[in-house]
Amino acid sequence: MSEAPYRRIMNALRSEIASGRLAPGDRIPSENELAQSFSVSRMTANRAVRELAAEGLVFRTAGSGSFVAEQRLELSLLRVPDIIEEIRSAGGHYSARLIARNRSPARGEIASAFEVPAGWELLHTLIVHESDGRPIQLEDRYVDPAFAPDYLDQIFEARSPNAYLTAIARPEQAEQIVEAVAADSQIARLLNVSRGHACLKVKRRTWCGGRIATLAWLTAPGERWRLNVKFSL
Amino acid sequence: MSEAPYRRIMNALRSEIASGRLAPGDRIPSENELAQSFSVSRMTANRAVRELAAEGLVFRTAGSGSFVAEQRLELSLLRVPDIIEEIRSAGGHYSARLIARNRSPARGEIASAFEVPAGWELLHTLIVHESDGRPIQLEDRYVDPAFAPDYLDQIFEARSPNAYLTAIARPEQAEQIVEAVAADSQIARLLNVSRGHACLKVKRRTWCGGRIATLAWLTAPGERWRLNVKFSL
DNA sequence: AAGTGGTCTAGACCACAAA
DNA sequence: TTGTGGTCTAGACCACTTT
Incomplete structure (x- = not known):
């Protein structure tokens, strides 16, 4: 063969x-x-x-x-793509830095986007995904502990949160909201760009069993990420 | 040819x-x-x-x-939105400034994205869409004259290019590629933002009768435009 | 056994770009 | 003029599915 x-x-x-x-x-x-x-x-x-x-x-x-060509990841908005797969298929070497991993009570925008009462405890990770050692995407993710109680014990360097979560259960529904933002100081530091740099930010929610399973903000430098939607009418 | x-x-x-x-x-x-x-x-x-x-x-x-193959996309969730509708439904007063309107031979990226030979003549408009007098989106559009020969004669202040074109024929297929870019000097001037401002830029192509009918770049300040994609898996 | 897609070959002609 | 990509041809062999 x-x-x-x-x-x-x-x-x-x-x-x-x-x-x-x-x-x-x-x-x-x-x-x-x-x-x-x-x-x-x-x-x-x-x-x-x-x-x-x-x-x-x-x-x-x-x-x-x-x-x-300029290396640029292109993801489809009609799927929930896995960052590790995308980097590898683009010929890059994947690595990750785990910035934070904790339990965090939902409040404000997070509670309302997650549709849980304020104070509800969620699992939280903050990860920088890297391609060939260069930061390529910041993933700020909240997970419902009822959906994935062992989420925080995962080894994220080997398996992306997204891959782990979809292995537990395929989501029935997904929502992705895209916007362009200027890098604030935290984003600038973690993605190694200057403050004010144009970044693409995706807020992604997925549903399993009619409930929100995870909420994530994915942020990447604008020149390294493109989103593609192609559809027939 | x-x-x-x-x-x-x-x-x-x-x-x-x-x-x-x-x-x-x-x-x-x-x-x-x-x-x-x-x-x-x-x-x-x-x-x-x-x-x-x-x-x-x-x-x-x-x-x-x-x-x-099954064409099972959730079409109701994916559409080619009309800017005038969007502004009105958000409660704004719509207006437009026509910056340029001409015939332009395709070359470079435009010819290749339009899949026509270099030198092929296309109809071209450059329009700033405004909500309550504030620039909200820059539309740089190319149209195949074989598809819409009277395109340049339209009154774009009253009807958006998109509305006019979809009235001629519904596209069978659409592609939208989203990225974040820093405003260059032209964008900064027309959208009244500072240079380097984070903007959301959508490259949109639509197909009618198997051929590309129009190609447009839509650019807006990041804080004034969001794209939403919600779908079932 | 017949048909299908998956792939490869060694030529060919063309439009276009660079020198 | 030379080299490049863009495309087409008329054959071929293979693994596979269907009859």
């Missing part, structure tokens, strides 16, 4: 890009060069690069060449 | 699916049948169907066939 040649080429280029040997803006080998070095026909090399372009990893200009 | 054969096949199948002549679960013609009826090689038919599968419009099973 060996890998299809066009996939071998895609993976090879992905590694080059992930490792930084091919940096954004760099030209990648032409189709003819790839065909020769991988001992395949040009059509096979073409398909490999074409599919990388469809993924957004490279962009191509006829007559000029194919170039490594 | 005729259309590439594999795109002709894709569009033909899209129409069949959009019209309901091919319903979810139906088998579409095999690659060999498509190759014969469109007078192309099997590789060309293969590419057409493969790309439709990548879009999620069909799914394929080796040995069995290709089938129309």
Whole structure:
């Protein structure tokens, strides 16, 4: 069961890009060069690069060449995507920093968004997700202890909160509200950007069994995150 | 400038699916049948169907066939909202400033996003939407003249480009890509914010008859615009 | 056994970009 | 002019599903 040649080429280029040997803006080998070095026909090399372009990893200009695109995660708003998967599929090395992990009584906006009375105790984590050591997303999450009592005992460096929670039970419903915000001092520090930097912030709620299971704010530097919604009418 | 054969096949199948002549679960013609009826090689038919599968419009099973996928998005929750409606329903008084209105040859990102050759002439408008006299959204829109030849003659102060265009024909498909950007000098001036201000920017494309009908960038100050996506899984 | 998708090949022609 | 990507062709072999 060996890998299809066009996939071998895609993976090879992905590694080059992930490792930084091919940096954004760099030209990648032409189709003819790839065909020769991988001992395949040009059509096979073409398909490999074409599919990388469809993924957004490279962009191509006829007559000029194919170039490594700015690395930018693209997530669909119609799914509840897993950050670790997204980073890996973009060719990055995932890591995480756990900033806070505690029990926290709901109040104000959190209580009202969670639809629980003020003072209700929720599980809380604050995590910085990193791609190749660079902060890429700040996740501020609240979880209903009735839904996932062992939530705080998880090893978040290995499994994202989202992956753990969806493994417990698939949500029936999700809501995502998107806005652009200027980085405040905490966000600036944790994401390693300057204060006032344009960030994309998603407030996400998911429902299980008719009740809100988790509430999370996901914040990322604007230039490193894009959200995509494509639908038929 | 005729259309590439594999795109002709894709569009033909899209129409069949959009019209309901091919319903979810139906088998579409095999690659060999498509190759014969469109007078192309099997590789060309293969590419057409493969790309439709990548879009999620069909799914394929080796040995069995290709089938129309369930189109099960919660449409009521996803729409292409009209800015005038939004402002009025929020209790604001709508007005608009027409900054530019012209014919413009497509090039670079616009040509590639519109999937037309460079130099193709598009209709272009640049409009600032205002609520109670305050700039609230900048709309930079390109329209295919074949789709809406009279587009430039509209009175945009009374009817939004979006409302006019959807009145001509309902799009079958829409794509919206969201990002956070810092205001550049033009955006800052037109939206009356400072340079670097965090803005939400949506790139929206809509399809009619298998072709891209319009492409628009919608930019708004982050604190005045939120996007909401709620869906069932 | 016949048909399907999945993939590869070794050529080809074109429009376009850079030198 | 040379090289690039964009595309098409007419064959081919394979693993798989259906009959």
